[in-house]
Amino acid sequence: MTTIEKTASAPARQREGDDGTPLLEVRDLHVEFHTRDGVAKAVNGVNYSVHAGETLAVLGESGSGKSVTAQAIMGILDMPPGKIPQGQILFRGEDMLTMSNEERRKIRGRRIAMIFQDALSSLNPVLSVGYQLGEMFRVHQGLSKKAAKAKAIELMDRVRIPAAKERVGDYPHQFSGGMRQRIMIAMALALEPDLIIADEPTTALDVTVQAQVMDLLAELQREYNMGLILITHDLGVVADVADKIAVMYAGRIVETAPVHELYKRPAHPYTQGLLESIPRLDRKGQELYAIKGLPPNLLKIPTGCAFNPRCPKAQDICRTDVPLLEPVTEQDGTPLPGRGSACHFWKETIHG
């Protein structure tokens, strides 16, 4: 039955107490693609970290490098044409980029799992859903066929697929889009990973189904105390589930902030423009604010701040100097933990 629920305020999440090492930390990651037309710099020095039980939303438009970063973490970048010239990806303090393929493969799927946007093309159409779910247990845990199937049914129950027992032998195309995304989630959860990377997990879904899937994901995350990296372009979805946000533009993080802070007081003109340019559901506005210009060409990223050609605040310094991600403070200098902005004029943006 349909439920009408008042979402209770989420309890303060438990941090992994021991030593404070983040689950995953990306340090100064660079990714480039060598194409016929030149070198496309997709990621240009990205830093972020996720702790257990925490949801980091990576927000960005196409070409911002948000998905490429995730692919680099998962080790599923096409290399070539992709290349990682520098950077570190630390999982529990160990750099995954220097590990052997075998070591990495052990982490992938078991410790870090990924959910893709398009569930239909991510599932094998000629194998039953139960077989594909069970495969995880057979390969990684060496379970028997029968035991693996039982595990598969259990998982399908857990992601609330109705009549899991009857449907375990069905094939991916026999499920609806929302159900397929649930199966993807079940697959990601199968080995109880520490971290899930969800790349636009609900973009292909209808809005009523999207709400179901996001709720499920958030609930499972709480239950397993997993880290979650949510990659999306949807400012609405981010507002609903994220703890902290990293806004990406042209392969760089331009702003980081706890979720409430970001929406209340953006400290980067790009974030500010994005927030102002989305129409509201609860009132009819006048003309929308539109960020002028075009998303950057990764082959020809503007000098200085990549956003400068589209920025209403741009000055000469923005065209020459690359702004670094600096901590953002209150007007009186009180630090704002977790906040950073890569804008020469962040003070004017947040306090002006």
Place this chain on the structure above:
Amino acid sequence: MAEIRKTDEAVDATPADATPNVTEVDVVEAATEEAAVAAIDAPVERGEPILQVRNLVKHFPLTQGILFKRQIGAVKAVDGVSFDLYQGETLGIVGESGCGKSTVAKLLMTLENATAGEVFYKGQDITRLSGRALKAVRRNIQMVFQDPYTSLNPRMTVGDIIGEPFEIHPEVAPKGDRRRKVRELLDVVGLNPEYINRYPHQFSGGQRQRIGIARGLALNPEIIICDEPVSALDVSVQAQVINLMEKLQDEFNLSYLFIAHDLSIVRHISDRVGVMYLGKIAEIGTDTEIYDHPTHPYTQALLSAVPVPDPGSREGRERIILTGDVPSPANPPSGCRFRTRCWKAQDKCAKEVPLLAIPERFAGADTPAAHESACHFAEEKDVVHA
């Protein structure tokens, strides 16, 4: 001139038609093709209905067998839809995938043949037109497509793409004048006219959508049907395109049928909004009536499910989480189509199809809740501002 005859009885008078959503059709019986074309090119006053859709039905047959095909059922993509589009307004159509909103667009564009029902354009049923009259209608109703990457022929230059309408309808612009017109159109949609010899793949998504809009404007149409025109674009570019479309509407006196799944954008651009579910209109009214005073449970669920870009609303905002998926349009539920997912469903909902009408309890009352809603238990509930 065309012989314009007023018919006294409403066409196909089912109760669903007897609501303010639809007005009486002044059917034009054109004796000759010339008369039909003349009627199609006649101007319409602002605020008068320009397009009147009546009981539109589209069933796609499901067949089995390779050599000898036999029908084993039908996908009821559109199943009795009626609405009016007024001159100069924007009518938004929202709904989830499979609700039939895109099929409605194709039917209005005569890209698909209707199984039943009529589409009156200035009093003439375009589902029955052919030849020059149909061509005249096609000139006046244009479309903007969802995907800017597939809706432009990759092997044609931008000039050829925007100029193609003139080649198909040579009477609109003399040959020598076309190039200049194309440059003008590029300028109108905010692109550099120097780009005329470039190819679509040299442009970004937003720029391509502008090219698509320029092509739609070329023939000076009266109606533009927009099928998810911004859903494939980046957030920062969506606003640009929406603003452009609003500007063009004022400048060229256009009527828009704006089909989208993004409820926020539809509210922003629309004067009136229709909510579709499984081939039928569930609720229709002005944007305030639908968004601030929804009475159909489906509309309420849809609105409450939209993620709001405001983390402050995480706590306390009421959300109606529907269970399950949309049933297959090949085998829709009896009675009310929403009943399988509705928390208000009763026996009556399985037996009686609710008609799209102003709910009795609100009829006559001066309240924004008094708009058409196809629910036996219509009840106002504000889910957006909570």
Place this chain on the structure above:
Amino acid sequence: MPDVTKTKTDTAVDAVAPPTEVATAPAAGPAPKEKSRSLWGDAWYDLRHRPMFWIAAVLLVLLLAIAAFPGLFTSADPRDGDLTNHFLSKPQLTHFFQADWFGYDVQGRSIYARVVYGTRASILVGVGTTVVVTLVGGTLGMLAGYFGGWIDSIISRITDIFFGLPFLLGTMVVLNAFTERKVYVVIGALAFLGWTTITRVMRSSVITAKQADYVVAARALGAGTRRILLRHVLPNALAPTIVVATIALGAYISAEATLSYLGLGLADPTVSWGVDISSAKDAIRDNPHVMLFPAGMLSLTVFAFIMLGDAVRDALDPKLR
């Protein structure tokens, strides 16, 4: 037979996580100085940067020149045999471009001259068959793919029937019915069974192209069938056919040689590599050079066409970039 499925499988290679963000990015923000670049222009640009293309192109230009003006390359007469002086003389590898460069065959004819003059027949058969096959097969495939329904059913069933016939055997049966086997007869026989591949390739790419939004957009504008087919569908469905046809060209040349060897293709007095290979079969044990040179030229030609086809496919298939 040319490998039709190859183009298909290759496109699936990058199914896993393509860097989509990058793919769209280069299109963004064209600076005003950027030139107009058509997709064909892009493919040409791509081709020019492939060494494989240049090797193939140089070889083919040379072969075409030989085929067109054999007199420029040798002064010897390929049909003039001198049994007393030259019977099975060995090649004189230092006598460049002279009649005895490659030696003499069983009838005392200059093998070099025969290889040069044989080029025309082979190239004519290859190009001629490909042109016929592309026109016939392409048209049928386009009609079947675009109109669908019963037209498609009929064309597809006929295609299936012809596809089921063994290519070489069928061609032999057809050729057997003719006593005088001129070049055009061989072309006809090869085309008679060869058109099916192109039909299938064309049909499937037309089906893909006709569902594209730009075709729907053209229909919505009121465009007629002719305009839609010629301006929208065909230009976008042509690439796979071009690739298959180029590779098939090489295959037809070798098919001609096979048929001639079996005594069913071209025959004396027509000069062709196949005819020479056939007439060399009895002498091959002690005088392999008699077979070596025509067979080598044949392989080189087929190789050049297949290489060209590969290069063209890589250039036309944007997914592989």
